[in-house]
Amino acid sequence: MTALPGRTTLLAAELAWLLRQAGPITLTTTHHDVLGPALQSTTPDQPPRYTPTAGGPWTHTIPATDLPALRAWLDRLDDDTPVRIGTATLADGTGTLLTARSGPQTIRIHQPINTAVEARCARCQQRRVVHPASPAWGHAPTPLCGTCWNRYADARAANDYVDWPDALRNADDDQITCALTSEEPTR
């Protein structure tokens, strides 16, 4: 997916909604039949989402691995704060930079060229765009598709485990005992 540089302004809550999906997520400016100028978010598994926006045309794919940082940054903003988001190609040709800005708050996500690798996900066994598991998760299958990657990221953020095999590999004795005496650690 080639990145087309440009900028769009929308409310923090609207951007958060576009990004509240399993990644990778491709953001593209488009013209919607009802909404008019809009920002479209596309994921491998869900129907596209649209929110009305104004700004120049651009497109950028955010890898699943970068979504938690972007969501955490958005969480610290008030819902009705305008956010200016867009992408630029780095002059040295090493990739693209996605920038989101709200007043003095800025987050930049660098995306090297050709990060998207398609292979079999070690958890769901589907052939998809995959990412390496984070070493911070302990013994996790790798590589993982966006959906499975997000499952691990969400579970670890909540101090939880994805499923029983994950808990058996990574939970300590106290956590296992606690899980056995309450409920299964799956959602």
Ligand SMILES: [Zn+2]
């Ligand atoms: Zn998977």
